[in-house]
Amino acid sequence: MNDRSHTEFLGSKYSENDLAPIAHRIRCDVLEMVATLGRGYLQQGLGATDLLSVLFFEELTLRVEDPGWEDRDRFVLSTAHNSAVFYATLAERGFFSKSELKKYCQDGAPYEVLVSERVGPPVEATCGSLGQGLSVAVGMALSARRKNKHLRVYVLMGDAEMQEGQVWEAAMAAASHALGNLCLIVDVNQMQAEGPMENVINVGPVSDKWKAFGWNTQTVDGHDFGAIRGAFAEARNTKDGPSVILAATTVGKGVGFLEGDRCHNMYVTEEIAAKARVVLNESGS
Amino acid sequence: MNELRRDDFTNAGDSTANFVEQSYSNALMETASRIPEVVCLGVDLSVPTESDKFRDTLPDRFFAVGMAEANAIGMASGMARMGDIPFVHSFGVFLTRRPYDQVAMQIAYPNVNVKMIGFLPGLTSNLGVSHQAIEDIALMRILPNLTVVEPAGPEQYRAAMNAIVDHQGPVYFRARRTVGEETTFQVPDDFRIGGSQVLRKGEDIVIFACGIMVQLAMQAAEKLSTQGIQASVVNVYSIKPIDSPTVCELSAKVGRVLTLENHTVIGGLGDAVSAELAEEGVSVKLKKMGLKDVFSEGASIDYLLKKYKLDVSSIVEEAKVVTA
Numbered sequence: 001m002n003d004r005s006h007t008e009f010l011g012s013k014y015s016e017n018d019l020a021p022i023a024h025r026i027r028c029d030v031l032e033m034v035a036t037l038g039r040g041y042l043q044q045g046l047g048a049t050d051l052l053s054v055l056f057f058e059e060l061t062l063r064v065e066d067p068g069w070e071d072r073d074r075f076v077l078s079t080a081h082n083s084a085v086f087y088a089t090l091a092e093r094g095f096f097s098k099s100e101l102k103k104y105c106q107d108g109a110p111y112e113v114l115v116s117e118r119v120g121p122p123v124e125a126t127c128g129s130l131g132q133g134l135s136v137a138v139g140m141a142l143s144a145r146r147k148n149k150h151l152r153v154y155v156l157m158g159d160a161e162m163q164e165g166q167v168w169e170a171a172m173a174a175a176s177h178a179l180g181n182l183c184l185i186v187d188v189n190q191m192q193a194e195g196p197m198e199n200v201i202n203v204g205p206v207s208d209k210w211k212a213f214g215w216n217t218q219t220v221d222g223h224d225f226g227a228i229r230g231a232f233a234e235a236r237n238t239k240d241g242p243s244v245i246l247a248a249t250t251v252g253k254g255v256g257f258l259e260g261d262r263c264h265n266m267y268v269t270e271e272i273a274a275k276a277r278v279v280l281n282e283s284g285s
Numbered sequence: 286m287n288e289l290r291r292d293d294f295t296n297a298g299d300s301t302a303n304f305v306e307q308s309y310s311n312a313l314m315e316t317a318s319r320i321p322e323v324v325c326l327g328v329d330l331s332v333p334t335e336s337d338k339f340r341d342t343l344p345d346r347f348f349a350v351g352m353a354e355a356n357a358i359g360m361a362s363g364m365a366r367m368g369d370i371p372f373v374h375s376f377g378v379f380l381t382r383r384p385y386d387q388v389a390m391q392i393a394y395p396n397v398n399v400k401m402i403g404f405l406p407g408l409t410s411n412l413g414v415s416h417q418a419i420e421d422i423a424l425m426r427i428l429p430n431l432t433v434v435e436p437a438g439p440e441q442y443r444a445a446m447n448a449i450v451d452h453q454g455p456v457y458f459r460a461r462r463t464v465g466e467e468t469t470f471q472v473p474d475d476f477r478i479g480g481s482q483v484l485r486k487g488e489d490i491v492i493f494a495c496g497i498m499v500q501l502a503m504q505a506a507e508k509l510s511t512q513g514i515q516a517s518v519v520n521v522y523s524i525k526p527i528d529s530p531t532v533c534e535l536s537a538k539v540g541r542v543l544t545l546e547n548h549t550v551i552g553g554l555g556d557a558v559s560a561e562l563a564e565e566g567v568s569v570k571l572k573k574m575g576l577k578d579v580f581s582e583g584a585s586i587d588y589l590l591k592k593y594k595l596d597v598s599s600i601v602e603e604a605k606v607v608t609a
Contacts, residue, residue, distance in 0.1 A: 117395060124366065129390045135356045136391060139363020139371075142348060146324070147367070166387070169356035177348070 019225050022092060023053040024284045027254045029088035031280060033104045035273035040105075040113070042268055043251035043258060045085035047189045047222070048156070051247055052089040054228045055154065055185070060122075064094045067121040071151050074124050074140050078133025078157040079187065080115040081265075087111050095122065131164025133157060134184060138174045141182040141242075152236070155184045159246075160192035162203045168213065171242075175214030180239040183232070184215075187222065189249045191262035207246060215244045222247030255279045306463045308439030309402075310335035312446035313372070317343060320450060322370045326350050326357045334374035334404050335462060355384040361399045362391035370398050370450060376410075377403030377418025377459060381425060392455045393428040400449055401425075402458045406435065406496055407547030407576070408590060409461055413583030418459075419576050423552025425457040426525045433525040435459035437472045437482075437499035441522060444476035452478055459496060470503040472520060481528035483535070487515030490541040490608050493532065495521050495554050498545035498595070505600035512601075514608055527557050533565045541607045542571040545600065550575040572607050574600065 026049050034040040055075065056062075063069040077086055084104060091098045103109035110118040114128035124140070127133040133155050141153040161167055174182055188206070190197045197203065210217040216238040220227040228247065235243035252258030255276045268276075317323045317339060324346045331337040340347040350357040354375060361371040373380065380403045381388070392399050403421055410416045425433045432452060436445045442460075449456040473482055484499070485506050494502040499520045506516040517535055521527065536542050542562070544555035555573030562569060576593055590596040594603075 125362070126390060126394055129386050132355075132359050132387060132391060135359025135387070136363040136366070138356070139360035139365075140367050141363075142360065143324075143364040143367035143369050146345070146369070166353075166355040166359070169351075169353035170359065173350055173353065173356055173360065176351075 019053050019057060021284070022057055023049050024254070024280070026053060026085060026088045026092050028280050028284070029091065029098070029101055030084045031255075031273065031276050033084040033088065033101055035268050035270070037105055038269070039265060039267045041081050041084060041264075042266055043261065043263055044079070044082045044158075044187075044189060044191070045088075046253045046255060046258065047249040047251040048082055048085050048187050049089075049253065050223045050225065051156065051185060051187060051228060051249070052085055054225060054232070055156070056089050056093045058229060059232045060154065061151070062122055067095060071149060072122065073151050074137065074153045075122060076125050076127065076133040076137045076140075076153070076155045077115055077123075078127045078130070078155055078161060080126065080128035081113065082158075082187075083111070083113055083115045086115055090122070130158070130161045131166045134167055134170040134174075137182060137184075138170050138177075138179065141174070141179040142177060144181055145179070152181045152183060155182075157184060157186050158192075159186050159188045159190060159203065159206065160197055160200075162186070162206065162209075163201060171210070171213040171215065174242040178240055179242045182242040183235045184242065184244040186244060186246050187249055188246050189251045189262070191251055191264060193264045195264070196262050210244045210246070215242050217244050217246065219246045219248070222249035223253055254283065306439060306465060307335055307338070308442045308463050309460055310338045312442040313339055314342070315443065316446045316450050317346070320370065322368060323450065324348065324364060324369045324371050326361055326364075326371055326373045328352060328354055328357050328373070328375045328379065330375050330404075333462070334376075334402065334460075336372070336374040354379045355387045358384045358387040359391050362395065362397050365397035365399050366395070370400065372400045372402060374402045374404070376405045376416055377421040378405070378416060380457070381418065381421040385424060388425075389428055393430045396430040396454055398453055398455070400456050400458060402460050404460050404462065406459050406461055408581055408586055408593065408595070409497065409547065411583050411585060414580045417581050419549050419581060420552065421457070421459065422524055422546070422548050422554065423556075426552065426557065430455060431525065432456045432478055433459070434478065434523050435496040436476065436522050437494075437496060437520045438468065439463045440472045440474045441476050444474055445522070448476050448478050461497065468500050470500060472499065476522060479523050479526040479528060481523065481531050482520040483517065483531065484520055485516065485518040487517045488539060489515045490543060490604050491517040491519065491535045491539045492543045492545060492600075492604070493519050493521050493554065493558050494545035495524060496547050498547055501590075501595070501597050501600060502545055504597045505604065508597065508601050509604055512605075514604060516604060521554055521558070524554055524557055527561060529561045529565070532558055532561050533567050536562055536569050537567045540569050542569045543600070543604055543607055544571070544573045544575075545595070546575040547595065548575050550577055570607055572603055574603055
């Protein structure tokens with residue numbers, strides 16, 4: 001018998017109004033973490049904050065007091081460089097103290113710039129070499145089903161990762177094995193190392209591709225808590241195959257003058273940080 | 286209607302293809318019945334990797350991935366993280382060259398319990414450069430956490446299978462289908478990770494060999510014996526970790542060393558032996574036999590062994606040079 005009391009947080013504990021302050025605090029942490037280093041993945045972090053907030057505060061069934069609980073949902077961060085927002089989310093959720101965030105990218109600390117499983121659960125795999133997370137998740141979902149475990153497997157992947165052929169190998173396998181316990185979230189921020197994706201290589205039409213590969217495909221605004229929540233609910237109700245949520249996000253979200261500036265690994269001068277701090281403080285008050 | 290028969294991609298040619306002994310398959314099936322966590326990921330090569338019986342008799346533990354090795358390696362990692370013991374069967378080239386970053390990042394780094402079984406070692410395929418794993422030992426050896434083994438023959442498969450499945454961690458098992466060829470020497474059936482077998486003792490030269498080269502080394506040793514040269518022969522079936530005490534002690538005693546591998550001489554058994562000797566300060570006269578930094582070609586095994594000077598008479602000649 002499965003002993004999961006399905007997500008203690010689902011819907012009831014946090015409402016849309018409650019997630020906003022959570023996301024705001026995460027954004028403030030992301031800014032400080034990256035500003036301390038002087039450069040980093042600030043834009044993507046701000047862009048993915050809302051997705052991670054819904055995931056870690058509503059959707060994923062996890063036990064903060066027992067991160068390695070074997071029946072936990074599995075979450076794979078394929079975009080391992082989007083680490084500041086990930087660590088900030090875990091701290092906000094209570095997996096470790098917020099003071100740990102000061103160790104971000106410090107020598108000897110497990111909080112590396114590319115998320116490593118040195119951190120321990122709920123970090124489930126070490127990605128960073130892009131395009132690999134989905135394959136690991138497919139294996140996890142397959143094993144979970146084979147063992148009759150009711151847990152679900154989630155992957156957050158960047159849209160540029162779709163340039164890696166392995167993603168489509170994994171997409172084929174997930175559909176072929178009808179993995180209804182697998183949910184992929186694509187952070188569609190249209191940015192990659194060299195800049196805007198359309199200046200590098202065109203991966204579209206994205207939705208048609210996933211549909212053609214046999215996935216239950218939804219497109220949502222990646223900053224609309226209600227829409228994200230609804231998409232997760234539909235994914236959960238899709239039992240006969242894998243689901244993908246194409247979440248359109250704006251990099252730099254929440255800091256007006258940074259929004260939409262598709263700068264992959266940007267320098268965050270003290271001047272930029274101070275200005276961003278003012279914007280966040282105003283929006284948070 | 287004619288019944289079509291599949292080529293099994295061994296280098297045996299059609300005439301002997303009927304005599305495949307299924308030694309590997311038998312070992313796999315025994316392990317599978319002993320350990321329920323053992324699962325297989327198939328990459329469209331189940332028949333030539335002797336995992337078709339597993340596929341057909343344990344279908345709920347066999348997962349087809351298709352020709353997608355990078356994904357198969359990632360999936361194996363995911364399954365291992367959930368407590369399964371995934372076996373990925375393919376040709377050696379497709380588990381090493383092709384998905385190397387995936388092996389490094391999703392198998393070796395997390396030290397997950399995945400067993401990679403690579404067939405068609407070195408020159409044992411007539412399919413040519415695309416299918417001949419001539420640098421797989423080197424590639425897998427240099428990755429942290431990976432164990433690399435190559436049994437000398439089917440006699441060792443059962444013990445090897447037990448050893449690798451009881452070992453908690455990733456293993457690359459260099460395997461070969463046995464196709465009914467005559468062997469002159471029966472390899473003892475024991476196997477231990479980090480172990481080796483001293484098959485023959487002689488005071489003039491010591492030959493360290495792995496895989497198919499063990500049989501050839503034994504034949505060469507017999508010939509050398511008739512010419513007054515007494516050779517020791519060691520089956521170094523565990524390439525990483527290597528049996529350093531045996532390698533160093535025998536080498537120090539004999540002073541003349543020949544290494545034999547069905548593989549490039551760069552990064553394989555010869556280099557593993559050389560490194561142990563150098564680190565332990567054992568000074569010897571040493572020659573490495575194997576592919577000398579060249580790619581091979583599609584041809585019969587006998588032709589290739591001769592061409593690349595890995596046949597018995599070439600071994601005899603090289604041993605004479607070392608002992609001269």
